[in-house]
Amino acid sequence: xxxxxxxxxxxxxxxxxxxxxxxxxxxxxxxxxxxxxxxxxxxxxxxxxxxxxxxxxxxxxxxxxxxxxxxxxxxxxxxxxxxxxxxxxxxxxxxxxxxxxxxxxxxxxxxxxxxxxxxxxxxxxxxxxxxxxxxxxxxxxxxxxxxxxxxxxxxxxxxxxxxxxxxxxxxxxxxxxxxxxxxxxxxxxxxxxxxxxxxxxxxxxxxxxxxxxx
Numbered sequence: 001x002x003x004x005x006x007x008x009x010x011x012x013x014x015x016x017x018x019x020x021x022x023x024x025x026x027x028x029x030x031x032x033x034x035x036x037x038x039x040x041x042x043x044x045x046x047x048x049x050x051x052x053x054x055x056x057x058x059x060x061x062x063x064x065x066x067x068x069x070x071x072x073x074x075x076x077x078x079x080x081x082x083x084x085x086x087x088x089x090x091x092x093x094x095x096x097x098x099x100x101x102x103x104x105x106x107x108x109x110x111x112x113x114x115x116x117x118x119x120x121x122x123x124x125x126x127x128x129x130x131x132x133x134x135x136x137x138x139x140x141x142x143x144x145x146x147x148x149x150x151x152x153x154x155x156x157x158x159x160x161x162x163x164x165x166x167x168x169x170x171x172x173x174x175x176x177x178x179x180x181x182x183x184x185x186x187x188x189x190x191x192x193x194x195x196x197x198x199x200x201x202x203x204x205x206x207x208x209x210x211x212x213x214x
Contacts, residue, residue: 025042029069041076046061046063048069048076067130068133070144073159075107077117077133103129105124143158166190166198181198
């Protein structure tokens, strides 16, 4: 994680010459490095941007004030402020009461533009702030740690094994997300026999639902 002050811009070096990829920068804690693709991920209020050593890559629209970014494996953990209204009307109807915004944590697969963790599940208590986040990629299943204040709590996000992720896509989703499960199995290099079994189950699913054209 880039734990620095505001960036002045992203610069790529090629043949000993500098090329400015972006001069807008990002605030502290709102950038991270993906080891698998060797890309810099930068979060701004309107979107998440990817930068390679040669050019600016894909972007994903993720609105909201970013607090912290941390990449682990194929996923990027993004903490941002809740964009809902922060005011409410008192019972008398005359007084506006300011409500403190909560910090929401979302987990994204930026490559496939998939939300892997929902805001409802990962929401910090009111007035609890993120100090910093860091990842541990020394194991097969990546892990992200978030340190919060004022309670000084450590929150751990541990990546599930491939087969457990596929089980969630097929058995905990309605309808079952077979196409994503097959894509995940291929990208994480699951055994070819297991991938073919997923294709067969996918075909059986279409047959049982009379979707013969699919």
